[in-house]
Amino acid sequence: MKMKKTTRWISFLLLMILLPVFAGAETVITSFYPVWLMTLNLTDGLDHIDVRNLAAPSVGCLHDYQLQPADMKALSRADLFLINGAGMETFLSVIGETFPSLPVVEASAGIPLLQENDALGLLEESPEDDASGASSEGETNSHIWLDPLRAVQMAENLAEGLIQTFPADEPVITRNLNSLTDRLRALNEELSAGLSPLPRKDIVTFHEAFPYFAAAYGLHVVAVVNREPGETLTTYQLGVLAEEIKKLGNPPLFVEPQYEDLSARVLADETGSRVWSLDPIVTGPAENPPLDYYEQVMRSNMQTLIEALSD
Ligand SMILES: [Zn+2]
Secondary structure, eight states: OHHHHHHHHHHHHHHHHHHHHHTTOEEEEESSHHHHHHHHHHTTTOTTEEEEESSOTTSOSOTTOOOOHHHHHHHHTOSEEEEOOTTOOTTHHHHHHHOTTSOEEETTTTOOOOBHHHHHTOTTTOSSOOSTTGGGTTOBOOOGGGSHHHHHHHHHHHHHHHHHHOGGGHHHHHHHHHHHHHHHHHHHHHHHHHHTTOSOOEEEESSTTOHHHHHHTTOEEEEESOSSTTOOOOHHHHHHHHHHHHHTTOOOEEEOTTSOOHHHHHHHHHHOOOEEEOOOSSOOOSSSOOTTHHHHHHHHHHHHHHHHHHO
């Protein structure tokens, strides 16, 4: 009896000593902005989980991202790594080799993906002609978060991963998940109602970020000027593209606020098409972004599209 009491006291004392060490020691790393935003929503109210983003909020898409020494240091201390998947994190194999015991959760798990070429709608027109699109053949498009219903599935996958690592927090994570997915479904309804009546559907984009969004709301991406940001076109290529755009009836051109695009100006001058801006939400406030930041930007994108495609 006396022994038992002493043991209990020792356990209690040990707990008091160890608690401050473990408090706040749980770190979740997310790979880039959209996954960070979702995870902040899912862990809202859980102050013992520190959610940090790997890439700086200004990095944008991770297509050419090189892991930095600071990233490796952060990952070595992490409890969980949450990623987009679908090919966005090209450095993934390095993570697996360097941190074999770090759990990695892919938000894209089980989500139907589009092939890069499907988005252009060119496959039906020329199934045998693979010469021009050979470099991207078989590649999937990774910009899944721009379809709010796919974002629902992403949130569900991330929540499942968080619950596996932090089972005690299941009630809070589940409540946060339900509130987030309700909001995403409402956003989807709003976007459908706003975009489906538009008289024009054709858009030209400057980075292949919008095929999932376009597919969700009946828009047609008739051309992607640069498959990924930073690609530059020759004067000859720009001339060919300008002719194509004129043939298509001068659809509006959509650049992204993250990337300055000189070819957009050239094409606008050549064709008379207007240049607008659509935000793929790969950047945003670096500190304490509003939890509904994604929805805010999606609504503002909708207003831009309504204006650009109404006349
Ligand atoms: Zn991208």
